[in-house]
Amino acid sequence: PRYSHSINELAALLHNVELSQNMYYDTNSSLYTEAMDYQESFPPSDFASLYPTQEEWDAHLVDERNVFDAQQVIHTSRWREEIHARDLRRRAEQAAAEE
Structure with a gap:
């Protein structure tokens, strides 16, 4: 599998990062790294x-x-x-x- 964490876990972390940008996140964790990689596969729509x-x-x-x-x-x-x-x-x- 491409990710060791479920898509739901990755999406939940991305959601939390988006909502709580002032919180500390362990940017070296595999969950965070995979979530950022997952996010890059879905570029945001332009306004x-x-x-x-x-x-x-x-x-x-x-x-x-x-x-x-x-x-x-x-x-x-x-x-x-x-x-x-x-x-x-x-x-x-x-x-x-x-x-």
Whole structure:
């Protein structure tokens, strides 16, 4: 076989590298080396072929912004819940300490 790791393992690593570029990856590992080799066999499409007109590019940007905005709404809601829960815990701890 060409690769010692499954295609799913290679794809998962490539996905993680794409999403978490600030993470450390052992670039000497066989998984990383094979994943990079696998990635080279699929060159990315150029943007001009994906969005051949200004209107299509603009629509893509709107779609991307909408996805981002929706994610931020979810993240903000989760953040508010966590902050609220933290504040409740702190108040309960303070009340218990004052007794």
